Amino acid sequence: MFKTRYPIPGEPPGVLKPRPDAAEHAPVITLIEYDRAHLEEHTITNRDELVSCLDNPRITWINIDGLGDIDVLKTLGSQFNLHPLALEDVLATGQRPKLEQYDGYLFIIAQMLYLNEQKQMCGEQVSMFLGKNFLITLQEEGDFDVFEPVRARIRAANGAIRKQGADYLAYALLDSIVDHYYPVLESIGVSIDQIEDELVDAPKASPVGDLHRYKKTLTQIRRFIWPVRDLINAMLHEETGLVTKGTKVYLRDCYDHTVQLMDLVETYRDVLSGLMELYLSSVGIRTNEIMKVLTVISSIFIPLTFIVGVYGMNFAREVDGKKLPWNMPELYQPWGYVTVMLLMLALAVLQLVYFKRRRWL
Amino acid sequence: MFKTRYPIPGEPPGVLKPRPDAAEHAPVITLIEYDRAHLEEHTITNRDELVSCLDNPRITWINIDGLGDIDVLKTLGSQFNLHPLALEDVLATGQRPKLEQYDGYLFIIAQMLYLNEQKQMCGEQVSMFLGKNFLITLQEEGDFDVFEPVRARIRAANGAIRKQGADYLAYALLDSIVDHYYPVLESIGVSIDQIEDELVDAPKASPVGDLHRYKKTLTQIRRFIWPVRDLINAMLHEETGLVTKGTKVYLRDCYDHTVQLMDLVETYRDVLSGLMELYLSSVGIRTNEIMKVLTVISSIFIPLTFIVGVYGMNFAREVDGKKLPWNMPELYQPWGYVTVMLLMLALAVLQLVYFKRRRWL
C-alpha cells in the first residue's frame, strides 16, 4: 500500500536525486489563483512560469502531480526559498506525517488514503508548503486525488473558501485527506462484521489469515493517523501567524475527526483481537468435543472387542482324544453366547451412564 | 446501540444536511423559563417563537427532541449566534463526548445511555449549548429521556435548582446522564455474576460468545465515559465565567461519579478477562482428563486384544497327517486358557498400578 523510501546512508543531506521511476511520473503542474472576486486556473508546462508569487495579493495554489522531474523541485525551491531538507522529504515518500516550521512557511507532510474505483485501498504522500498567500501541494501520482471536491468549492463563486486565506485552503485539503480515511475504515469494518457473522454461524475456513491481514492494515493506518493528529495539533498551537484564529476553529474540527478515526482504528483492533481469541478458543473447545466422541466410542468398544476376541481364541477342547475341560468351557454352555452378549450390553450401558454423569455426552 | 454518522469526504464544513431519517424525527420543542419566583413551561410549534433570550434575566431552557428539521437548527444558530461547526456536530450523532468553548457559550456533546422499559440498552446523543442565562439541549429522539427528574425538580417550587443559574441546570442534566450509566452497568454486572456462577457450577454451554459480547459493550461504554470525565474536568477548569464556583463544587461530585464509573467498567473488564481465562483453562484441563481416560483404557485393552488375537490365529497343527508341533503348542495345554487369562489379568493390574502411580487415575 505504502512504499517507504529510506535514506541512503552517508549521502549529504538536502541533495535531490531523481527517483528510479521518474520517467513514469512526469509532473503535471496546475496553478489556481483566486480571491473573492477573481479566479484563474491553468496548467503550467514550462517550469519557468513558476515565478514566485510571494508578493501576489491573491491566493496562489500550485499543485504538482508526479515527482518525476527534480528540476521542477529545484525551481520551486529557489523561487519560494524552500529548504533543501524539506524538498528531500518531498521525494522520500512513505514518510511519517509531520509539520515543520521554516522561515516564512510551514512544511506539512501527510498521507492520503482512499478507495479507488475498484474499491482497492491506495495510498499516496502529499507534501504542502503553506506560506502567507500561497500553498504548494505535491503528490506522487496524478491518477486520482482527494482534492477535487475542494477545487469545486473554489470554483463555486460563493464558496466560503474564496473569502479565506491560504491557511483555510490548507485546512480544506487536510480535512479532505482526513475525511477520506472514513470510507477506507468503513470498508474494513464491513469485512470485519462479515467475519464476525461467519464465526458465530459456523467457521468454515480459518479466518486467522484474514484477521492477521486486517490487523496489519489497521496498524499501518494508525501509524499514519496518529502523527496527523499531532500535526494538526501543532498547527493549532503554532505562533507564526501563518494560521489565523478563524481557521484554527475549523482545524479543531479536523482534529476531532482524527481523534474519532483513532477511536475507530482502536475499536476495530480490539474487535479483531476479540475475534481471534473467539476463534482460537472455539477451536480448542471443538478439539475437546472431538476428543470426547473419540474417547466415548473407544472406551466402549475397545473393551468389548477384547471380550469377543477372547471367545475367538482357538484353545483346544480335545487333544489326541483327551478332553481339556478347563480350556474355554464357556464356549460349550447352551446359553454361553447369549450371556456374553448381555454382559457386554450391560458393560456398554454402565459406561454410557458414567460418561453421561461426567457430562461427556 | 450507537450509530455513528461519519463526515462525507470533501464536503464544506459547517453545512447542515437533512438526515436520511428526518421525517421520522420531527422536532418537539419545549421551553422552560424560570427564576426563583416564576416558572413558565410551554411547547413551541412555530420556530419563529425561538426568539433569542440572550437578554432575558430569567433562565431559559430550550429542549429539542428530534433532529429531523434542519431549519430549526438554522433558526437557533442565527438567534443564538451558534457556530455552524457546532450545529453540524449536533447532527453528526454518535460522536465522542466533548466540550468546546465558543464566544459567549460552551458547546457540550454527551451520550445518554439508559435501560428502556424492556430493560434493553439504548443510547442517544445529547448536545448542549450553555450560555450566560440559557441552555439549549438537543436530543435524537423524543421517546424517552433522562431529564424528567430534573424537570420535576424545576417544577418543585422550593427546589435548589430554581435558585441557581443555567450552569447549575447544565450540571443537573449532565449528572443525570452520568448517573443513568449506573443501572446499565449494574445490569451487565448481574449478567456477569450469573456467568461466573455457572462457570463454577458446570459450564454447560460455552460462555465465550457472551463474554466476548459483554466485553465489546464495556469497551464502547468506556469510550463514552472516558471523554465525559475529560469534559467535566474541562468545565471545572474553564475560565470564561460561564460556570460559577458554586456549581463547580457540584461538578466535582459529578466528576467523582465518572471516575467511579470508569473503575466499575475496568473492574468488569478485568472480571470478564478472568472468566475467559478461567473457562479456557478449564477446557484445557478437561481435555487433559478426557485424554487420560482414553489413554488408560486404550493402554490396558489394546495389548490384551493383541494377545487374544494371537490365540485366534489358525496355524495348523497337522498338515496332511504330519504333525507341526511348533505351531501354537499353547492351545493344546490343559491349563492354556486359564494361564493366558491370568497373565492378562496380571498385565492389566500392573498397568493400573502404573497409572495410579502417575496420578492418571
Place this chain on the structure above:
Amino acid sequence: MFKTRYPIPGEPPGVLKPRPDAAEHAPVITLIEYDRAHLEEHTITNRDELVSCLDNPRITWINIDGLGDIDVLKTLGSQFNLHPLALEDVLATGQRPKLEQYDGYLFIIAQMLYLNEQKQMCGEQVSMFLGKNFLITLQEEGDFDVFEPVRARIRAANGAIRKQGADYLAYALLDSIVDHYYPVLESIGVSIDQIEDELVDAPKASPVGDLHRYKKTLTQIRRFIWPVRDLINAMLHEETGLVTKGTKVYLRDCYDHTVQLMDLVETYRDVLSGLMELYLSSVGIRTNEIMKVLTVISSIFIPLTFIVGVYGMNFAREVDGKKLPWNMPELYQPWGYVTVMLLMLALAVLQLVYFKRRRWL
C-alpha cells in the same frame, strides 16, 4: 467484601436519604476531648450534645459508629458547616478513597480493611472531617474498628499524640487504617505460598479457581490503596494550613507505607499470574506426556493386532476336495507360528528404538 452504593439517577445532589438497613446501624457517638493536660471521653446519646466545638481550644474527636440515623448527620452538618455533598458521600459507602478541600475543613474518605477474629477479610468505609481543632470520623458499623490502638495512645498521658493537633490525630488514624492492610495482604501471601508449594509438589486439584479468586481480591485491594496514596500525597501538598509541617513528616512515612503496600500487591499479582502460567503450562506438558504413552502403545500394538488378525482369517485350504494352495500357505508351515511371533517381536523392538530416538520414552 465491599458493597458499593450507587447514586440514584436524577436525584438532587446533597439530599440525605436513610439507608435501607438503617435500623440495624443505630449510631453510637463517642467524643474525646483532649490537650496536653486534660482528657475527657464520653458517649453522646442525645444528638443535641453535638454542639459545635469550632471554638474549643482543645482537640475534639467525634467518632460515630453506624450511619443509621441521618438526623445525626444533618445536625453535624449544621453545627460544623459541612457541605451536603460531603455528607451524601459519607452515606454512599464503598466509595473510592479521596480528599476534598472545603472551606474550613478537609473531607477524607478511606476504606478500612482488616481480618476479623475468624480471620475473615472485612471492609468498612471511614469518612473524616478534619478541621482546625476537631476531627469527626464516621464508620459503617460499630463491631470492630482499627482505631482502638490510637485511643489507647491518647489515653496514655505521655503519648506524643496528646501534644499534637487534630491533623496528627487524623494522620494516626490514617496510619492505622493503612497498616491494617499488611496483615490482610500477609494472609493472602501465605495462601499463595501454599498454592505454590502444592504446584511444585503435585497439583492434585486444579488451583485455577483459587488463583482467580485471589487475583480478584488483590485487584479490589489495589483499587482502595492506590487512591489512598494519592489522598496522602494531596495532604502532603495541601496549603490550607490545616496540616502542619511537623505532621507532614509523619504523613510522608505513611505515604511510604502505601507505596510499599502497592509494591506488595503488585508482587502478589505477578506471582499469581506466574503460578497460573506455570499450572497451565504443566497441564499442557502433561497432556503431551499422556499422548506419548497412548501413541507409543497404540503404534506398537495396533499393527501387531492386524497381523494376528490376518492369521485368524478363515480362507479355506480345500473346497470340495480341491486344494487351494494359495490360500494362507503360511498357516501350514512347520515354523509358521514361531516365525510370525519373532517377526512381530522384531517390529515392536524396531518401534521402541524409533520412539526412544525421538525421545518419546
Place this chain on the structure above:
Amino acid sequence: MFKTRYPIPGEPPGVLKPRPDAAEHAPVITLIEYDRAHLEEHTITNRDELVSCLDNPRITWINIDGLGDIDVLKTLGSQFNLHPLALEDVLATGQRPKLEQYDGYLFIIAQMLYLNEQKQMCGEQVSMFLGKNFLITLQEEGDFDVFEPVRARIRAANGAIRKQGADYLAYALLDSIVDHYYPVLESIGVSIDQIEDELVDAPKASPVGDLHRYKKTLTQIRRFIWPVRDLINAMLHEETGLVTKGTKVYLRDCYDHTVQLMDLVETYRDVLSGLMELYLSSVGIRTNEIMKVLTVISSIFIPLTFIVGVYGMNFAREVDGKKLPWNMPELYQPWGYVTVMLLMLALAVLQLVYFKRRRWL
C-alpha cells in the same frame, strides 16, 4: 533473599523496638576519621564514644554492622539529631530504597545485593545518614559487605577519596552497592543462556519451573534497582548543598549504571518470556507431531484390522448338509487370500499417499 519487616498496625510511629533476632546481631561499630593528611580508624566498643562529630573538620565515617542493640541507635539519634522515623526505618529492613531530606542530613536507604563465596545471592539493607562532614552507615549483618574496596581506597594515602567530602564517600559507597548488582545479574544471565542452549538442543526436563524462578528473582531485583535510580536522581537535584557539584558529576555516572542495570533486567525478563513462549510452543508442536504419528498408524491399521476381522467370522458354509452359498463365498476362492492381501496393501498405500499430500509424513 530479602525478608521484609512490616509495621505493626496501630503502633505509635518512631518507636524503636528490639528485633526478635537481636541477640545474634550485636553491633560492631567502626569509625574512620580522615582528611587529606590524616587517617584514623578504630573500633568502638562503648557506645558513649559515639560523641557527635558535628563540629569535627575531618570527615567521620561511622559504620555499624548489626542492628541488634537499639540503644546504639538511640544514642546515635540523640548525638546526631536523627529523626525517630528514620531510625525506625533503619530497623524495618527489606524496605524500598529511598532518599529523605531532614534538617541537616540526608537519609538514604539502599539494598545491597551480592554473591557470597558460595556464589549464592545475598541481600542486606544499608541505611546511610549523610551530614555535612559525617556519614553513618548501618547494615544488618557483619559477615560480608561491599564496602571493603572503598575502605582500601581511603587507606591509600593518595586516593582521590581523601581529598573529597562526606558526599563523595556516600557516592563511593552507593556506587559500590550499585556495581555489585552486575555480577549477580551476570550469574543469572549465564544460567539463562544455559537454559536457552538446552532448549535449542533438546528439552530434557521442563525448564518452566526454572524460568519462573528466575523471573521472580528479576522482578525482585527490579523492585530494588528502580527506586535506587530515583534516589540517585533525587540526590542529583537536591538543593541543600550537602551534595557538591563535583560529586554530582560522579553521581551522574552512578545513575547511568542504574539505567544500564534496569536495561539488563528488562532484557533478561524479555529473554525469559521469549524462552517460556518458545518452550510452550515447542510442546504444542510436539504434541501435534505425536498426534500425527498416532493418527497415521491408527488410520492405516484400524480399517485393515476390520477387514481381516471380516474374514475371521465363522459364518457357516453348510448347515445340516445344506449349502449356504451366500455365506462368505470369498473364503472359498482359490485366489481369495492373495486378493484380500493385495487390496489391503493398496488401501494402505493410498492412505500413505493421502497423508504425504497433507504433509503429515
Place this chain on the structure above:
Amino acid sequence: MFKTRYPIPGEPPGVLKPRPDAAEHAPVITLIEYDRAHLEEHTITNRDELVSCLDNPRITWINIDGLGDIDVLKTLGSQFNLHPLALEDVLATGQRPKLEQYDGYLFIIAQMLYLNEQKQMCGEQVSMFLGKNFLITLQEEGDFDVFEPVRARIRAANGAIRKQGADYLAYALLDSIVDHYYPVLESIGVSIDQIEDELVDAPKASPVGDLHRYKKTLTQIRRFIWPVRDLINAMLHEETGLVTKGTKVYLRDCYDHTVQLMDLVETYRDVLSGLMELYLSSVGIRTNEIMKVLTVISSIFIPLTFIVGVYGMNFAREVDGKKLPWNMPELYQPWGYVTVMLLMLALAVLQLVYFKRRRWL
C-alpha cells in the same frame, strides 16, 4: 553482536584500565584539519603530535580506531581537558547511547550498526567529544566504519560540510550512523517477509526459533535507537552554543530518521508477534484437523471391528452331539453374512452423515 563491558565493583571511578584484548586493537589515529579553503589529512603515529588544537581556527577532526592503548586516551584527556569519567565510558563499550555536557565540550556515545561485506550484522561503539572547533571520535576497531562517505564529502572541495563548523561534522557522522541502521533493518524485513510467505504457503520447518531470534535482535536494536533519539533531542535543546541553530535544522532531520527507525522496529516487532500467533494458531488448528481424521476413522471402524469380532467367536453349536441352538444362530442363516455386511455398511453411512452434519468432514 554487542558485547557489554560491565564496571568492576568497588573500582575507583575514572581510572583507565587496559582492556584484555588491548594488543589486537592498537590505535590508528588520523587527523583531518580543514576550513573552507584548506584541507590537511594525515595519520599520527606518535601520540605527542596530539597537541591540543583548542586555539586552532580550523576544524580539527581526530579519529582513533582501536582502543588498545590507554596512554593515547590519557594524552587526549590532558590535552583537551577531557573528564576521566568520560574517558572511562569510552573504554566501557556496549553502553547505552547518551549525551553528556561537560565544560567546553559535549560527550556523545552512540552505537554503529552495519552489515559487513558478508552481510552479517556488526556493531561497534563510537564515542565523540565535540568542542568549539574540534571533534574527537573513538571507535573500537579499524576494520570498517560508517564515516567514509563523510570523509569523501570533506575531501570534495565544494562540499557544504567544509563551510560549516565542528557541530555540523558531528551531525554528519551521527546522521551516517543513524542511516546505516536502515539497511540492517531492511535485511531483517526481507527475512521476515520470507518467513511470512512460507507460513502462508506451507510451514515446513517450525519458524518459532527464527521468529524468536529476530525478535531478540530487534529488541537490542531498539535499545540502541531509542536513546539515540533522546541524545539528538538533547542536542537540539542544548544551550551551550556548541551546536549552532543552522546545524539544529539538520539535526531535526536526523531526529526524524530515528523516529522513523523506531517506527520500523515497532512495525517489525508487531509483524513478528503476529506471525508467531499465526503459526501457533495454525498448529492448534492442524491438531484439531488431525484429531478429526483420527476420530472419524476410529469411530467408524472400531464398532465395526467389534461386530466382526462377535461373529468370530467360537461358541459351539453342538456339544457331545447335543445341539446348542442359542449359540450364535446368526452364523447358520443362509443370508447371515450378507445381512451383517449390509448392517455394518448402514452403520458406517449413518456415522458419515452424522460427522458431515457436525462439519467434521
